[in-house]
Amino acid sequence: MHPRLIAPGALAAASVLLAIPASAASVGPGAPGVGDPYYPAYGNGGYDVSHYDLRLKYQPATDELEGTATILARTTQDLSRFDLDFLLDVDEVRVNGVKAAFASSGEHELEITPRTPLAKGTAVTVVVRYHGVPSSKQAYGFTSWHRTPDGGVGANEPEAAWWWFPSNDHPSDKATYDVSVQVPDGTQAISNGTLQSAVSRLGWTRWSWRSDKPQATYLATLAVGRFDLTTGTTESGIPVVNAYSKDLGANAGAARASVERTGEIADWLSEYFGPYPFNALGGYVPNTNTGYALETQTRPFYSPRQFANGSNTSVVVHELAHQWYGDLVSVAGWKDIWINEGFARYAQWLWSEHEGEGTAKELADYVYASHPADDPFWKVAPGDPGPENQFHLAVYDRGALALQALRDEIGDDAFFAVLKGWPQRYAHGNASVEDFRRYAEEVSGAALGALFDTWLFQPSKPTVAAARAASLTVPSAASAASAAPVEPRSWRKIAATNGVHDTH
Numbered sequence: 001m002h003p004r005l006i007a008p009g010a011l012a013a014a015s016v017l018l019a020i021p022a023s024a025a026s027v028g029p030g031a032p033g034v035g036d037p038y039y040p041a042y043g044n045g046g047y048d049v050s051h052y053d054l055r056l057k058y059q060p061a062t063d064e065l066e067g068t069a070t071i072l073a074r075t076t077q078d079l080s081r082f083d084l085d086f087l088l089d090v091d092e093v094r095v096n097g098v099k100a101a102f103a104s105s106g107e108h109e110l111e112i113t114p115r116t117p118l119a120k121g122t123a124v125t126v127v128v129r130y131h132g133v134p135s136s137k138q139a140y141g142f143t144s145w146h147r148t149p150d151g152g153v154g155a156n157e158p159e160a161a162w163w164w165f166p167s168n169d170h171p172s173d174k175a176t177y178d179v180s181v182q183v184p185d186g187t188q189a190i191s192n193g194t195l196q197s198a199v200s201r202l203g204w205t206r207w208s209w210r211s212d213k214p215q216a217t218y219l220a221t222l223a224v225g226r227f228d229l230t231t232g233t234t235e236s237g238i239p240v241v242n243a244y245s246k247d248l249g250a251n252a253g254a255a256r257a258s259v260e261r262t263g264e265i266a267d268w269l270s271e272y273f274g275p276y277p278f279n280a281l282g283g284y285v286p287n288t289n290t291g292y293a294l295e296t297q298t299r300p301f302y303s304p305r306q307f308a309n310g311s312n313t314s315v316v317v318h319e320l321a322h323q324w325y326g327d328l329v330s331v332a333g334w335k336d337i338w339i340n341e342g343f344a345r346y347a348q349w350l351w352s353e354h355e356g357e358g359t360a361k362e363l364a365d366y367v368y369a370s371h372p373a374d375d376p377f378w379k380v381a382p383g384d385p386g387p388e389n390q391f392h393l394a395v396y397d398r399g400a401l402a403l404q405a406l407r408d409e410i411g412d413d414a415f416f417a418v419l420k421g422w423p424q425r426y427a428h429g430n431a432s433v434e435d436f437r438r439y440a441e442e443v444s445g446a447a448l449g450a451l452f453d454t455w456l457f458q459p460s461k462p463t464v465a466a467a468r469a470a471s472l473t474v475p476s477a478a479s480a481a482s483a484a485p486v487e488p489r490s491w492r493k494i495a496a497t498n499g500v501h502d503t504h
Contacts, residue, residue: 027117030082032109034170038334038387039158041106043170044083047073047124051175054165057182057204058189058224060151063133069165071126072175079118085159086110086166087139088132095126107139108162134163146288149247151187151225153286155294155301158334158390161217171330172430174214182206183224190223190243192298194280211297213278214428216330221296223286230256234263238276241299243284251285254307258316259283265313266320268354269347273324274420277427283316293497295322295344306497314348314490315497321347324423332432337390338382338456339436342399343419348494349400358488364404365473367397369485373461383433383456393498402455405462405470409451410444418443 030046033039053070065088085108093102095114103111110128118124134145134152144156145163154164161167181189182204193211200206211220227243234240240263248255262283270276280298287304293315294301300319306312325347326340349360358366371377380386380394382402389395407415418440425431425439437452454462455470467474 027078049073049175066131069128081113084110084166085169087137087162092129153223167217169217171216177211180208188227219297241282245287251304251307254311255285257311277328295319297327314493317351318344329426332430345396345400346403352490357490378461408471414444
């Protein structure tokens with residue numbers, strides 16, 4: 001779950017697309033964006049990254065960050081120049097050991113010109129030395145670095161990396177990570193994956209984390225502050241590391257009561273989605289004033305506000321469901337956000353059923369009945385919502401409603417086979433809404449184009465006939481005006497996770 005964005009995607013779309021070289025056979029610059037129609041300037045063309053090695057030093061008192069990023073990549077065209085997405089101040093760049101020229105351009109581009117051009121298919125090592133104060137940097141009028149009383153946090157979607165490491169910032173270029181952060185003794189540095197070591201020397205402690213499975217750049221996270229760490233192991237044998245800011249105040253107990261159930265919930269989700277796909281698990285709750293949570297891979301970020309009204313396992317279910325839907329299988333492009341959010345919301349509906357607080361069908365009935373036909377809710381098409389509505393409530397609730405319609409159409413056996421088989425089909429890769437439709441048709445043997453169009457792509461409320469065809473309970477015309485929809489017991493817990501639709 002995420003903040004709603006004021007999207008810069010429409011900026012300079014035409015010029016970005018024109019920057020793509022006409023022929024990959026000729027030496028030229030890599031494009032300053034991957035061409036995602038929602039965010040044309042995000043990511044870069046001309047290379048694929050396989051690994052990021054980030055060696056950092058952070059001073060919580062001043063928010064000063066120093067870093068050396070070593071990026072392993074392979075060129076996909078002959079390159080005279082290429083870009084990284086980055087905001088901090090760069091001191092030196094080397095390409096294959098040789099100093100390279102560099103310059104900043106646009107809102108967040110670092111242009112790198114190697115001394116000699118790079119041939120297509122070449123393995124490339126890029127080293128960037130940098131420094132800066134992340135909280136002092138903005139792009140498009142916002143920041144994705146959250147200053148806390150005792151440090152800082154990098155976590156946001158669809159962009160967070162720019163504030164703490166240079167990258168090819170688009171989900172289509174996933175990579176493995178080593179993140180090693182030196183902080184003053186008594187302070188902890190939290191990141192993704194497994195903790196390799198925490199070694200103290202001369203007043204500083206270096207925390208080293210490793211993510212050994214492909215990870216999208218927006219799913220990489222860094223949190224520095226004073227945390228209490230808890231460790232454990234799930235029933236299925238996955239190590240769990242959770243972290244809680246020491247100054248969560250009144251939210252501390254509810255946060256722990258929720259996040260400490262991470263292992264249990266991940267094991268429960270594996271019954272629906274297949275084996276947990278990574279070798280690490282956990283969550284962290286820093287003392288931020290943001291309202292959202294985020295599925296940062298293996299270790300989701302939770303805002304303290306998620307627990308302001310008491311424990312909330314539903315938000316934990318949502319972020320952990322993303323470990324399969326969003327992290328293991330990532331969007332092909334940002335228009336495919338339903339693949340992430342509709343499924344994570346539906347997992348909350350299944351958890352409600354598990355907890356005896358309302359079935360998935362009852363929740364689907366409630367969503368359908370709660371929004372009259374003229375509600376703007378129905379104007380948003382979850383299958384392609386547009387950058388301005390990427391994290392609109394409809395992508396979540398209408399997105400889950402579409403899954404309930406699919407479940408009714410193809411039956412439980414095929415539906416749950418799809419839920420479990422899909423993450424395996426595209427494991428550690430990327431896929432689109434269209435890919436999902438084809439996969440569901442393959443498994444079920446049903447033609448699903450019309451159903452997907454009705455529930456995901458039409459900017460209008462599905463008709464009563466369509467709702468009844470999906471086995472939704474629809475009041476008769478005579479009683480519709482007086483019959484208020486019955487609110488399932490779980491609804492307020494699920495709705496409590498809706499505060500994520502804020503601006504930066």
